[in-house]
Every structure is written in structure tokens, then in C-alpha cells.
Amino acid sequence: MSDHSDQLEALVADVRARAAELRDVDAIDALKTEVLGRKGGRLSHVMAGLAKIPKDEKAEFGRRANDAKREIEEALDRARQRVAGASLDEALSHRYDVTFPAIPPHTGGLHLLRHTLDAVVDFFRSRGFAILTGPEVEDEYHAFETLNIPADHPARDNMDTFYLPRGGLLRPHTSPMQIRAMLAHPPPIAVLAPGKVFRRDALDASHSFMFHQIEGLHVDRGITFGHLKGFATDLCRHLFGAARRTRFRPSYFQFTEPSAEVDVSCHACDGAGCRTCKGSGWLEMGGSGMVHPNVLRAAGYDPEAFTGWAWGLGLDRIAMLRHRIDDIRTFFENDLGFLEQFG
Numbered sequence: 001m002s003d004h005s006d007q008l009e010a011l012v013a014d015v016r017a018r019a020a021e022l023r024d025v026d027a028i029d030a031l032k033t034e035v036l037g038r039k040g041g042r043l044s045h046v047m048a049g050l051a052k053i054p055k056d057e058k059a060e061f062g063r064r065a066n067d068a069k070r071e072i073e074e075a076l077d078r079a080r081q082r083v084a085g086a087s088l089d090e091a092l093s094h095r096y097d098v099t100f101p102a103i104p105p106h107t108g109g110l111h112l113l114r115h116t117l118d119a120v121v122d123f124f125r126s127r128g129f130a131i132l133t134g135p136e137v138e139d140e141y142h143a144f145e146t147l148n149i150p151a152d153h154p155a156r157d158n159m160d161t162f163y164l165p166r167g168g169l170l171r172p173h174t175s176p177m178q179i180r181a182m183l184a185h186p187p188p189i190a191v192l193a194p195g196k197v198f199r200r201d202a203l204d205a206s207h208s209f210m211f212h213q214i215e216g217l218h219v220d221r222g223i224t225f226g227h228l229k230g231f232a233t234d235l236c237r238h239l240f241g242a243a244r245r246t247r248f249r250p251s252y253f254q255f256t257e258p259s260a261e262v263d264v265s266c267h268a269c270d271g272a273g274c275r276t277c278k279g280s281g282w283l284e285m286g287g288s289g290m291v292h293p294n295v296l297r298a299a300g301y302d303p304e305a306f307t308g309w310a311w312g313l314g315l316d317r318i319a320m321l322r323h324r325i326d327d328i329r330t331f332f333e334n335d336l337g338f339l340e341q342f343g
């Protein structure tokens with residue numbers, strides 16, 4: 001009895017020890033076949049000794065053998081569960097680590113020029129201006145004639161305009177929107193018209209054949225140059241900070257009289273002179289002036305009753321000044337590394 005019982009104990013202990021070390025299901029199945037196989041299995045080998053056991057001990061031995069079989073099966077089951085759990089853990093650790101930092105999705109953002117335009121539009125919209133857009137392909141009537149630039153006038157050559165083969169042209173300024181706005185609406189009128197303009201300029205750090213202007217127009221009874229100065233000063237403070245000063249330099253444009261270039265004090269050096277302002281302490285914002293009586297007349301407004309101011313701001317230039325960008329080409333090269341700094 002004791003020999004056979006010891007063999008059963010030893011077999012169970014052996015299976016438990018080996019099953020605890022196994023790492024995959026195939027090895028567990030192999031161990032099961034080795035121990036519990038109907039032919040040649042180690043348990044059946046021990047059981048074969050049953051015939052030699054005294055009759056009164058057979059029942060006890062049979063019970064011990066059944067226990068041993070159950071204990072072996074339990075050890076094999078535990079091994080199976082452990083292996084299954086380990087492979088799940090491994091899968092989770094490789095593919096589903098919920099604590100791993102997520103990769104942020106790649107989303108687009110507004111272009112720097114759009115951000116800058118929004119800042120200008122916010123300023124004017126809060127003061128009651130309407131925002132207009134108009135055609136980039138213009139005719140000479142809106143682009144020149146109604147703006148007091150007759151056909152033989154040299155100012156047309158100075159614009160370096162792109163003329164299209166079948167007539168028409170790419171607008172060299174946003175000023176045609178003054179005429180289109182006034183033709184569509186009786187006075188008073190206060191509009192902002194941003195958009196692309198085109199000139200036959202060679203591409204370099206400060207010139208592009210396509211850039212952006214923001215036309216402003218304000219016509220009513222009693223509008224004076226003082227209104228223009230007030231708007232220009234407030235806008236520059238809105239864009240560049242409360243400490244900014246503006247100055248007006250006499251200039252000449254066909255469609256305004258008097259005309260002035262608007263400068264803002266350099267925010268980089270506060271007017272002392274630096275590289276950004278090329279030592280002058282001032283930065284150019286754009287051309288402006290009081291709307292020429294001929295322009296009002298061309299739009300059907302009475303210049304005896306109504307006056308107004310107008311200007312064309314350079315949007316690209318404002319963005320360059322606000323963000324200290326020294327090359328206009330970077331706006332149009334679609335370099336994400338550059339653009340994402342301002343997204």
C-alpha cells in the first residue's frame with residue numbers, strides 16, 4: 001500500500017512542480033498525455049500495480065488514485081489559466097496600455113494672415129463697419145476710371161498690373177471695392193474690404209506678386225481728416241499695443257485728396273530706431289486720405305454733401321510687424337513648421 005501511495009504522491013508532486021513552470025498550452029497538453037494518457041500514461045502505470053495490492057486495501061488505494069488524478073487535473077487547469085492570463089497580460093502590455101500618453105490628432109489651424117485679418121476685422125466690426133469681399137478679376141472701369149485714374153494716366157503704369165488676355169485684369173489694389181460699395185449702397189457708408197491683390201513684382205523678402213490689402217471706407221456728412229487720424233491711431237494701438245503713436249506723412253494718390261502715408265511708432269524699439277524700422281523709429285502701415293470728390297461723384301454720391309476717408313492697409317505687412325517676420329514669402333510656402341507656430 002505505502003509503496004503505491006508514495007508513487008501517487010510523487011507523481012502528483014512532480015506534475016505540480018513541472019506544470020508551474022510551463023509557458024504554453026502545447027507543453028501542458030504534452031504533460032497531460034504523459035501522465036494521464038490511457039496507454040502508457042504514468043498514472044495508468046501506477047494503477048497497473050493495483051492487482052498486487054491486498055484486497056482489503058484496494059478500496060483505499062482506489063480512493064487515493066482518484067484523488068491523485070483530480071489533483072493532477074487541477075494542477076494542469078491552473079497552468080492553463082496562468083498561461084492564458086499571461087498571454088492576455090502580454091497582449092495588453094503591447095497593444096492596449098491605457099496609461100500610455102495619447103498621440104494628439106493632427107488638426108489644422110488658422111493661417112497667420114487669417115489671425116491678423118481677424119484682429120483688424122474685430123476692431124472695425126465693433127465700430128459698426130460692414131465687411132465686404134469682391135472680385136479679384138476686375139475691369140478697368142472699377143480698378144482705374146472711377147478711381148480718378150483716366151486711361152492715359154501714368155499712374156496706371158506705376159501699378160504694374162497683370163492684364164488678362166481676353167480683357168480684364170487682376171486687381172492691383174482693393175480700392176475698386178470703394179466704388180462697388182458706394183454704387184451698391186447710398187450714403188452714409190462704413191465698410192472694410194479685405195482681399196488679395198496682384199502686381200507684376202519680382203518675388204523677394206519684402207515683395208510678392210500676390211499680397212493682401214484691407215480697404216477701409218467711411219463716408220458720411222461731416223467726416224474729416226480727424227476721423228481718419230482717430231481710427232488709424234486706435235487701430236494701431238489695437239494691433240501693436242496701447243503705447244503706439246501714429247504719424248501722417250503727406251503723400252499722393254489719385255483717388256484721395258489730401259493723401260497721407262500712415263506710420264506707426266516701432267514696437268521693437270519704441271521709436272528709438274532699430275533694425276525692424278531701419279533706424280527711423282517708424283513703420284509704414286499703408287496709404288490713406290480723404291476720398292477724392294471725383295470718386296464720390298463716380299459712385300453717385302454728392303461731394304458737396306458728403307465727405308469720407310479711405311485707406312488701403314497692407315495685411316501681410318501688419319502680420320510681419322506683429323510677429324517680427326522678415327520674409328513675406330514664408331506666408332505662402334506652406335511650411336507647416338513655420339505655420340504651426342502661429343496656429
Ligand SMILES: [Zn+2]
Nearest residue numbers: 266269274277
Ligand atoms: Zn524700431
